[in-house]
Amino acid sequence: MTTSPSHPDLRETARLIRCHSIASIYVATSGHPGGALSAADLLAYLYSAEIGDEEPRDGDLTRNRFILSKGHACPALYAALAVKGQISPTDPLQLRKLGSTMQGHPHVGALPHVETSTGSLGQGFSAALGMALGIRHQGGSGRVYVMLGDGEMQEGEVWEAAQCAAHYKLDKLTAILDYNKMQSDDLNENIIGLEPLADKWRAFGWHVVEIDGHDFAAIEAAVAEAKRTTGKPTLILAHTLKGKGVSFMENYPTWHGSVTMSLDDTEKSLIDLGVAQSDVPGWLDGTIHGGHTQ
Amino acid sequence: MSNAPQLIGSSGDSLREAFGKALVGLADEFPNLVVLDADVAGGTGAHNFRTAHGHRFYQFGIAEQNMVAAAGGMAATGLIPVVTTFAVFALRALEQARLSVAYANRNVKIVASHPGLDVGPDGASAQCLEDLAAFRAIPNMTVISPADQIETELATRAMIEHVGPVYMRTGRSPTPRIFGSEHTFKIGKGQIVRDGTDVTIVACGVQVARSLDAATLLNGEGISARVVNMATIKPLDHDLLQRCAIETGCMVTAEDHNMFGGLGGAVAESLVQRSPCPVEFIAVNDRFGQSGEPDELVQHYNLGITHIADAARRAIKRK
Ligand SMILES: Cc1ncc(C[n+]2csc(CCOP(=O)(O)OP(=O)(O)O)c2C)c(N)n1
Numbered sequence: 001m002t003t004s005p006s007h008p009d010l011r012e013t014a015r016l017i018r019c020h021s022i023a024s025i026y027v028a029t030s031g032h033p034g035g036a037l038s039a040a041d042l043l044a045y046l047y048s049a050e051i052g053d054e055e056p057r058d059g060d061l062t063r064n065r066f067i068l069s070k071g072h073a074c075p076a077l078y079a080a081l082a083v084k085g086q087i088s089p090t091d092p093l094q095l096r097k098l099g100s101t102m103q104g105h106p107h108v109g110a111l112p113h114v115e116t117s118t119g120s121l122g123q124g125f126s127a128a129l130g131m132a133l134g135i136r137h138q139g140g141s142g143r144v145y146v147m148l149g150d151g152e153m154q155e156g157e158v159w160e161a162a163q164c165a166a167h168y169k170l171d172k173l174t175a176i177l178d179y180n181k182m183q184s185d186d187l188n189e190n191i192i193g194l195e196p197l198a199d200k201w202r203a204f205g206w207h208v209v210e211i212d213g214h215d216f217a218a219i220e221a222a223v224a225e226a227k228r229t230t231g232k233p234t235l236i237l238a239h240t241l242k243g244k245g246v247s248f249m250e251n252y253p254t255w256h257g258s259v260t261m262s263l264d265d266t267e268k269s270l271i272d273l274g275v276a277q278s279d280v281p282g283w284l285d286g287t288i289h290g291g292h293t294q
Numbered sequence: 295m296s297n298a299p300q301l302i303g304s305s306g307d308s309l310r311e312a313f314g315k316a317l318v319g320l321a322d323e324f325p326n327l328v329v330l331d332a333d334v335a336g337g338t339g340a341h342n343f344r345t346a347h348g349h350r351f352y353q354f355g356i357a358e359q360n361m362v363a364a365a366g367g368m369a370a371t372g373l374i375p376v377v378t379t380f381a382v383f384a385l386r387a388l389e390q391a392r393l394s395v396a397y398a399n400r401n402v403k404i405v406a407s408h409p410g411l412d413v414g415p416d417g418a419s420a421q422c423l424e425d426l427a428a429f430r431a432i433p434n435m436t437v438i439s440p441a442d443q444i445e446t447e448l449a450t451r452a453m454i455e456h457v458g459p460v461y462m463r464t465g466r467s468p469t470p471r472i473f474g475s476e477h478t479f480k481i482g483k484g485q486i487v488r489d490g491t492d493v494t495i496v497a498c499g500v501q502v503a504r505s506l507d508a509a510t511l512l513n514g515e516g517i518s519a520r521v522v523n524m525a526t527i528k529p530l531d532h533d534l535l536q537r538c539a540i541e542t543g544c545m546v547t548a549e550d551h552n553m554f555g556g557l558g559g560a561v562a563e564s565l566v567q568r569s570p571c572p573v574e575f576i577a578v579n580d581r582f583g584q585s586g587e588p589d590e591l592v593q594h595y596n597l598g599i600t601h602i603a604d605a606a607r608r609a610i611k612r613k
Contacts, residue, residue, distance in 0.1 A: 058371060061372075116367065116398050126390070127366050
């Protein structure tokens with residue numbers, strides 16, 4: 001793994017995203033860790049380099065937007081917002097709590113930094129395409145990034161949207177596939193195989209860049225390539241590891257979720273991530289243990 | 295309000311054409327309005343907008359789920375997307391309407407033509423007897439079913455002026471003119487279109503004209519029937535219903551929809567909580583439709599004028 005020359009802190013950012021994600025899922029006593037951890041490096045890059053600090057307002061057509069179409073991985077999205085300082089560092093610990101802005105799947109009505117409500121797979125991609133279309137219709141310059149899961153690609157709506165985005169030559173729309181090869185119950189190939197995936201997207205009229213989704217230099221180069229590409233949308237096909245960063249989760253579909261993490265699981269995860277408990281907001285002051293029903 | 299049936303004749307347009315033309319007329323006033331179609335613009339009335347404002351017309355192809363969720367995204371950039379398709383295909387994107395439109399509370403209008411048995415010979419696969427129930431069950435969603443061309447024009451404007459998700463049902467067949475140019479439409483308000491004292495017939499869409507005819511029939515027998523046009527199924531005009539229940543003591547609901555969950559269900563829910571009275575339902579009795587001319591289907595499925603009148607007599611007996 002190399003870090004990006006222009007963003008030297010990415011490794012630390014990603015580490016913090018992972019640590020907030022784990023802590024919030026532990027406190028919530030449910031949530032999806034595997035797909036949050038696989039996406040953490042991609043999110044670290046996007047929120048460091050591409051997504052600005054602007055208040056998310058509908059009419060602002062110059063800001064870039066990010067939509068997490070695989071909404072179940074929202075602990076990583078909330079963590080990215082917390083690390084960036086757009087929400088408070090302890091907000092993610094409200095994950096899945098009654099009345100919380102940190103809904104179990106992202107909801108724009110609860111947290112405006114979320115661009116649209118997701119959680120039903122496939123829809124966030126269409127919504128992102130609609131945003132790209134709406135921005136272009138009104139002459140805006142904002143780019144739209146959307147993250148998809150590999151299992152999500154079995155949903156027909158994804159291919160409806162892929163055709164549509166290519167038809168409208170939405171070159172400011174960039175889809176990022178968190179290609180961790182696993183979905184809820186099993187490996188993709190044991191559920192419904194996806195390959196040859198890059199060929200499928202190319203055949204649908206997309207520009208495809210294939211990278212290691214944990215390599216920051218590669219992520220940066222891929223995003224730059226997407227920005228240079230005109231006349232077609234770009235898919236960044238990012239090979240990742242489900243559960244990345246936590247040794248006992250890596251490549252175990254059982255950690256897809258929605259799981260309850262024990263204190264022991266959580267402590268082991270933090271050790272793997274190289275995070276001291278004192279680094280986790282709320283760990284030492286009792287917020288975390290207060291919220292956890294053991 | 296008038297004591298005489300107001301049917302002006304059956305010449306005019308269908309509701310879908312009235313909607314399409316009204317939309318064209320609103321384009322200048324609402325520069326953010328865009329229209330989305332799934333390859334049925336010729337059928338929904340949206341072709342009028344395509345011709346007049348092609349650059350504001352987006353073709354999504356036969357991909358309704360993507361279209362509805364994308365409309366949510368377009369609204370998130372400040373546009374007012376009007377999604378047009380046939381009612382049954384809007385149903386296909388119900389979950390997209392739920393999550394990406396209603397839950398996200400986006401300013402999207404879903405306008406569905408070809409509802410009910412009125413679709414006719416295409417048969418059950420193209421008919422839609424479930425949409426009012428389905429869309430009504432979604433929080434934040436306003437549900438409208440206008441009765442004639444004038445009301446469709448007014449409802450189209452009201453829907454665009456209203457900020458928030460709306461589902462509106464138009465219609466395929468040419469529909470009798472009921473209202474004159476003085477007619478008004480307000481979301482959430484029903485009107486008494488013919489007064490009466492023995493029974494209230496609450497109707498929406500194509501069934502309003504038939505209910506007026508049924509009231510005339512009953513009048514010949516000395517039964518005084520009130521007819522209420524309930525063009526907004528949600529939010530429902532509870533006050534008017536309560537008043538009618540108290541004043542006439544029984545009701546009939548009439549809709550081109552399944553018996554469950556549509557106008558009849560909504561009226562019954564309202565009355566049991568506020569002012570219970572006998573209610574008879576004129577609706578399709580939990581069956582699928584089939585091929586046939588709309589008029590034949592109306593008779594076959596007991597939605598006709600005489601069926602409404604029979605229901606009114608039954609309701610009165612149960613008082
Ligand atoms: C339409 C829909 N069907 C089913 C689900 C339930 N579900 C949640 S996550 C998931 C697996 C997703 O796998 P993938 O897209 O590969 O995500 P990742 O592995 O990156 O977490 C499923 C089936 C859903 N959220 N939406």
